[in-house]
Amino acid sequence: MSTLDQSTIRQLDGEHLDRIFSDKASGKDQERPELEALIDFVRDGDTVMVHSMDRLARNLDDLRAIVRRLTDQKVQVRFVKENLTFTGDDTAMATFMLSVMGAFAEFERALIRERQREGISLAKKAGVYKGRGKALNAERTAELIRRAAAGDAKAALARDFGISRQTVYQYLRAGRTR
Template identity: 35%
Template sequence: MIKGYARVSTEHQNLNRQLKALKEAGAEYIYQEKVSGATSEREELQKMLEELNEGDTVIVSDLTRISRSTNDLFQLVELIKSKGASLKSIKDKWLDTSDDSAYSEFLFTVFAGISQLERNLIKERQAEGIAIAKQNGKYKGRVKKYHEKNDALNHAIELYLNRSENGLSATEIVKRTQISRSALYRGLKERGIN
């Protein structure tokens, strides 16, 4: 069975492009999630790995969707191969573990290292650019997601302030408004509400 895996880092990002590519590549079932790749708490990835059977193929749009680092990719490939399954990437054509030849193994190792190097260089350039912008007084940092004009945050604060009348707990409020508990408490603190 061909099993697809799609991931974006935040709730506000869209999976449609990946889903379309995976379906066109023959994915019969697609595991999908909206969670940062930096965390190992990727429930759908874990579920997919548990449900892998011998002969299955895992397909991803590109390797950054499934792995956080070269080391993480190597561990995932070993786990997938230990189950008798294989891994393919649509974008990274070199990532195809269905061929067990020494040449394929060598190419996989080299290209995985190159991909990691590319990610590290991007991070370095980004850090250098931020440092220069800070020196020139032009760096303002990341735009806050939950600012004072954010409707969801304002609604959550309103519900929190009226919780004695509406009977909602903080947990119920964050579920209803789809904001994080930390964002709610940060918003309250910024407004001087304890």
Template identity: 35%
Template sequence: MRLGYARVSKSDGQDTAAQVAALRDAGVERLFEEHASGGRWDRPELHRLLDQLRPGDVVVVWKLDRLSRSLIDLLRIIEKIEGRGAGFQSLTEAIDTTTPAGRMMMQMVGSFAEFEREMIRQRTRAGLDRARREGRIGGRRPKLNPRQRREVVEMVSSGRKTAADAARLFGVHPSTVGRLLKTS
């Protein structure tokens, strides 16, 4: 069965008429229409379509960006479609995963997405390394300064306060005091 998915953004005042006509001309038997942003994952009609897929079905969209605005999300959706034993077809971009050429095209798109993710990872790593060289350390700031940490350890170690009492006194969680005691 050929299942069509048409989507327009709510805020743009668009309608799905052109998409619906193109999908009907392409032989779509069942149509799912959505008025939601392509950047959102909570799209009920898309989820209904994915839930109803059977082996041998083909999901048809007018353009790739109607399925998702993000390349990574697009690949996840196509992976779900293929995981159900179904195919995918985009009319405008002439991509059809039911053919060898279409599967190759999607693999190339996937390779570009993987390359993009790796480039982001490398830039993030380089930024963190530069920040460390400049003396900046990531993560949350410590709740207690060095003097307070020494004081907590001394109070609990000497028996003047319990760990829970010291935590209440300094306004921290008892696990913070526990970590301090382990490292001292």
């Protein structure tokens, strides 16, 4: 799920589900543990229900690859919002619909990103966009740098400070340039 208002419960409300797999990582990411767990879990004859195509993948190539991977296992893939089901025995029209609807979802996502960038640019020009606040205050930053210098593992630091490893590295780089 990408935002707080996108809840699995709301997305598949009223559907009977035996098990729910929900990645917290964005659909654009290739590394999605819950997607891999789903693919390992499903068996011949199962149906995977997805709220919409853009929840499963953010680009057409990934969407087609994931659907193909599931249908090769004899698993149906049902997209609730688009009211489409894919079985692997799909007609040329079904394959076309997957491509067209997937392309629309990818295009819509690109438009959203473009509008977001434009909005941020306008807000910066108007002086109202300050960006995201710092994750750590000066005291916590100093502690992070001190512990990293003492040899603490970056992954442990990330967990302890409630930030990503990438953010740990950003703070360490910034600390070196002071």
